Amino acid sequence: MSLAIETRDLVKTYKSRSGPINVVSNLNLQVEPGEIFGFLGPNGAGKTTTIKILLGVIYQTTGDAYVLGKEAGDIAIHKQISYLPEKPYYYEHMTGLEIMQFYASLFGIHDLKKCKDLLERVNLGNDMNRPISQYSKGMQQRVGLAQSLLNDPKLLFLDEPTGGLDPIAHIEIRDLILQFRDEGKTVFISSHELSDVERICDRVAIINKGEVVAQGRLEELLIGGRIELTANGCPDDLATRLRDEDTLVSINHGRMIVDVPDTHNPDQIAKMVQAAGGEIVSIIPRRKRLEDLFLEAVTGDNIAKGRRLDRIVEKQGEEKN
Amino acid sequence: MGVILAIAKTTLGEAVRRRVLLVILLVGVLFLAIAPALEALSPRQELTVLRALTLGIIQLTSAVIAVVLTVYLIPNEIERRTIYTILSKPVRRWQFLIGKYLGAVGALGLMMLLMTTIMLLVFLIMRKVEGTAEIASLAKVPFAFFIQMSLLAAVSVFFSTFASPIVNFFLSGGVYLVGTVFDSFFDVLSKNSQLNPAVKGMASIVHVIVPNFQSFNVQNPAINQLQFIQSEGMFYLGLGVYAFTYISILLIAGIVVFEYREV
Amino acid sequence: MRLKTAQLWGLVAGLAIVQGLVHEAVVFPLWKKNYAVRTDLGNGGLSPDQLLLAFAGFRELIAGILWVRADSFFDDGNFDAILPIIRLVTILDPHQIDVYSTGMWHIAYNFTDEGSRSDRRYVPSAVALGIEGANNNPNTYELFYETGWLYFHKIEDDYPEAVKWFEEAMKRPDVITARRNILNAAYQHNGQIDKAADYLYNLLQESEKRVKSGRDFMASTNRDTIENNYDNLLVRMAQRGYFAKKGGYYQDWDYDTKPPFDVGFSAEVSVVEPKVIRVEGTWNVLPVGTRIRIVLRDENFPHAVPAGMQWYQGPAINLDPPKDETFMQEQLFVKNQRFDRKIDMSRDPLMYPFAQDKYIVEFYYNPRQAPAYIQDKFGWSGEGMTDRNFLNNDVRPGMNVIYTTMEFTRDQLLRQGAWENKVPVVRTKNYVGFGARQLQDQVFKVPGIEPEPDKK
Structure with a gap:
């Protein structure tokens, strides 16, 4: 089976007064069918451009x-995909149900029951006849998800699906996305809400300044x-x-x-400490988090590891000043 | 076709709820309602003035609505990102553009129908119009205006595929002004034997190329109650063909531009 | 699948040709024939949309376009077309001074019948236009001057108004030096001789200063003119006994103005053809230069005053005088102590509708309008003039004028009914014919005046 999404050396250049700017440069992505793929990057990294x-x-x-x-842009594949833009607005004069019917008619679907069922599924069954203008942000986002399911898509693009939502709405949306995977859909999530992505994504790509800086399965990327x-x-x-290449020591x-990768044997270091007359206070193993990976990737500093990263980041900030 | 109609319907539903348009419409309707009171200004030719005034109000209001409505058609969709949800569905851009245009024209038609109805009602109540023939001759005028405004809407839809709303407002308004006010002026220039051929050539080019909005201004016989209109059927047929052709030109050109536009 | 751009552009080009053909071949010709607004304003016409432009803030532009258009009508003599344009232009752009002044002149002077008599019913509109223009343009002398000129030259009979407007004009700093002399003439016509003298004296003082400043090439010419005028005035004041009257010794000396000279006015009016009158009469003044005013008007003509009308009737500018009112005013030139003039009012039924039943003919002579050599005898206010029958000091208080009236009926003037085959003739009782009349005159009425003793 072919990849759900594949890009090869994708470049998008905009002209500006100071010369051309590569918003996306040599982007290579591979998204497998049936996975939830996290597309991460700081603001302005080129995520939305790539999706567009x-x-x-x-x-x-x-x-x-x-x-x-x-090829991207082929109208035939639009029947099998869906897109939920970041902070979408809808025709506010319409009710949730009318919005659903409108989007359904764009697929040639005239199935009132399906529209209602999808709204029920996103917990809007009681509000489907109220105009969108009275919906909360979370409700609007859920309408967005519901409309994106109208064509039973194989591939969903979700751009910041949890952006600006309260914690409960977060959880609701997250659960819905997890359900999509169970239904065999491929979900492409662009986000900078790392905790969400970490919880639901199978694989991620981190881009910075238009380039992929890390890509792979989360378990693999988070080893170490x-x-x-x-x-x-x-x-x-x-x-x-x-002190050595991968061992950070401060005294x-x-x-x-002492901060070392978990591939090192801590007992050895403990012995050395004790031999030198030192007294062990604590030995704490710490799993690598997506946040670490993200910061590692976007700051591009190989030495920066573990929790010392924050200091490195601070120092970089100072240098800029 | 279903897609185009769905987009048109939504556009229409939205347009008839847009506050700025409703305010313009309200002002127009108010003027129409009080127009008979202004007959005091013209004791001798009250009917002529009253008809000219009401038809003028309908035309001016419609023109403003047509431009204000259409300049925001595409930019609003982009700003609200609804265009992305729509274009990521199996909707072609030309379908989107034509759907938006038809929706706008539909909304315009409804608003103009409302104004025309009010005008006729006011005339009937004030006993300014008698007999179906007179009503018909009066009602033909807003109909021609409607075709005119459809052409105007096509002009600004075309501009909206590449210009910002404010720029578009002035572009479309300018084209309307030139097409209305100066078109026969250019025609006269192009036939003036004393002018230098280059100027004449330019004048005839402008005359032929600029959409001739003036040809839709058929209010004169209705205002002055002239009865000698010749080949009326032929005129309206020609007018219809002309409008259809010109609207097609603008929409096709708009589609080609919009197809390559990055939104 | 992308659109086939090249083909679509081709389609656009094809449709562009189609729309051009459809429009030029079908739509535009039919529109022009059936729907275009025929304003007849030159070639292009000014449509309501162009007027809309005017209301959209391009008033001056439109006014300018209109005025340029109007120019061609002056060339063609199509005067009727100009009036609405003038009104429109002055409404659109009330600072079009040239349009105001041209318009006043045009309204007052250009509506003439075959005999170059202008239609006096328009004069009040010209006056109103001038006053409106002056009020709208108070910073320049021009329209004050033009309004004064209308009273001074066209109306000739309401000199206080002429003085008033000229005085206003002279207050404006932009008044042309050469035009300042006019106020002197206006004072004299108005009988304000002291003021005329003072005014000329002041002008002279001013021009002396300008000559001394040495900067103005025209200053000395101008000074000479003023000096000459001033000299003339002083001589005339002496000659006509003005100083004598002031000094109280008028009765003691001989002056040209005494004894009062009897002008010996008599007149006969005969309706020789429908709407054609022949006016003959005597005037016992040998030098040429006398013009006697004759007015023929509806008996109940509104705003009528003896031998004229109220020339200012309010600010309304009515470019369409009432179609049922008749007012004819003409000059009778005296040669060899008599006058004989045929006045044909049959050519222009719009100007002379003869819609009423009774008509008045008025004869009027005002010495204020007389040339200087006649005034040398008659004085500024007619103190050196008399007439056994028709001397009048009522119709123009404060001066001697000659004034009498006759009456006609519509049937007489139109030569219809009982008068179809008879020539109606009205004479002053003192009228002596010069013989040589072939027609069988029908004397039917004589105004109530004393007959001369030796005539029947």
């Missing part, structure tokens, strides 16, 4: 983009937790001995913090 190219709303400058095995060892009464030379008045 995949939808055929705008056109790439060079490179190829394929959706469900066909860290272990943090804290000890008191350590001599300064111990720090020097322990202050004998209190030493």
Whole structure:
């Protein structure tokens, strides 16, 4: 089976006064059918631009983009995909049900029951006859999800689906997305809500400045937790001995913090500390989080690892100043 | 076709609820309602003035509505991102554009129908009009205006595929003005034997190319109650063909531009 | 699948040709024939839409276009077409001074019948237009001057108004030097001789200053003119006994103005053809230059005053004088102590509708209008003039004028009914014919005046 989404060296260039700007440059994505794919990146990284190219709303400058095995923009695939834009608005004078009927008619679907069922499914059964203008943000988002299911799509594009929603709405939307996977749909989520993505995505791609900086299954990307060892009464030379390429050591008045990848054996370090006369205070293993990965990816600093990252980020901030 | 109609219907539903349009319409309707009171200004030719005034109000109001309605058709869709949900469905851009245009024309038609009805009612109540023939001759005028406004709407739909609403407002308004006010002026220029051929050539080009809105201004016989209209059927047929052709030109050109537009 | 752009552009080009053909061949010719607004304003016409432009703030533009159009009508002599344009232009752009002044002149002077008599029914509109223009343009002398000129030259009979408007004009700093002399003439016509003298004196003082400043090439010419005028005035004041009267020694000396000279006016009016009258009469003044006013009007003509009408009738500018009112005013030129003039009112039924039953003919002579050499005898206000029968100091208080009236009926003037085959003739009782009349005159009425003793 072919990939649900594939891009090869996708480039999108805009002209500006200071010369051309690559909003998307050499983007290579592979999205497998049936997975929930997280498309991550800071604001302005080119996420929405990429989605628009995949939808055929705008056109790439060079490179190829394929959706469900066909070139992006091919109207035939639009029957099998759906798109929920970031912060969508709808024709406010219409009721939820009317919106559904309108979008259904764009597919040539004239099935009132289906429209009602989908609204029931997103918990809007009681509000379907109220105009959209009276809906809350979360309700509008749910209408958006409902309309995106009208054509029983194989592939869903969700652009910041939980953006600006309260925690309960978050959970509702998340649960709906998980249901989509169970139904065998491919879901392409663009987001910077990392906790959501971490919970529901099978695979992610992180882009920054238009380029993919990390892509793969979440379990694979998140391998490499860290272990943090804290000890008191350590001599300064111990720090020097322990320090190596992947081992971060800081020492202050004998209190030493050692931060190593979980591939290292902490017992060995503990022995060295004890041998040097130090006293172990704690040994804490810490799983790698998507946040770490994200920061790692977008700051592009290989040395920055673990929780020291925040300091690195701060330092970069200072340099800019 | 179903897609176009669905978009047209939604556009119409939205347009008839837009506040700015309703305000313009309300002002027009108010003027229509008080127009008979202005006959005091013209004791001798009250009927002529009253008809000219009411038809003028309908025309002006419709023109403003037509432009204000259409300049925001596409930009509003982009701003609200509804265009993305629609274009990510199996909807072609030309279908979208034509649907929007038809919806706008439908809304315009409804509003003009309302104004025409009010005008005729006021005339009937004030006993300013008698007999079906007179009513018919009066009602033909807003009908021609409607075709005129459909052409105007097509002009601004075309501009809206590449211009911002404010720019579009002035572009469309300018084309309407030139097509209404100066068209026969250009015609006269192009036939003036004393002018230099280059100027004459330019004048005839402008005369032929600019949509001739003036040809839809058929109010004169109705205002002055002239009875000698010749080949009326031929005229309206020609007018219909002309409007249809010109609207097609504008929409096709708009579609081609819009097809490559990045939204 | 993308659109086939090239083909679509081709289609657009094809349709563009179709629309051009349809419009030029069918729509536009039929529209022009059936629906275009025929304003007859030159070639193009000014449509309501162009008027809309006017209301949209391009008033001056439209006014300008209109005025340029109107120009061609002056060339063609199509005067009727100009009036509405003038009114429209002045409404659209009330600062079109040239349009106001041209319009006044045009309204007052250009509506003439075959005998170059202008239609006096228009004069009040010209006056009103001038006053409106002056009020709208108070910063320039021009329309004050033009309004004064209308009273001074066209109306000739309401000199207080002429003085008033000229005085207003002279207050404006932009008044042309050469035009300032007119107020002197207006004062004299108005009988304000002191003021005329003072005015000329002041003008002279001013022009002396200008000559001394040495900057103005025309200043000395102008100074000479004023000086000449001033000299003339002083001589005339002496000659006509003005100073003598002031000093109280008029009766002690001989002056040209005494004894009062009897002008010996008599007249006969005969309706020689329908609407054609022949006016003959005597005037015992040998030098040429006398013009006697004759007015023929409806007996109940509104706003009528003796030998004229109220020339200012309010601010309304009515470009369409009432179609049922008749007012004819003409000058009788005296040569060899008599006058003989045929006045034909049959050519223009719009100007002379003869819609009423009774008509008045008025004869009127006002010495204020007389040339200087006649005034040397008659004085500024007719103190050196008399007439045994028709001297009058009522119709123009404060001066001696000659005035008498006759009556006609419509049937007489139109030569219909009882008068179809008879020539109606009305004479002053003192009228002496010059013989040589072939027609069988029908004397039917004589105004109630004393007959001369030796005539029947």
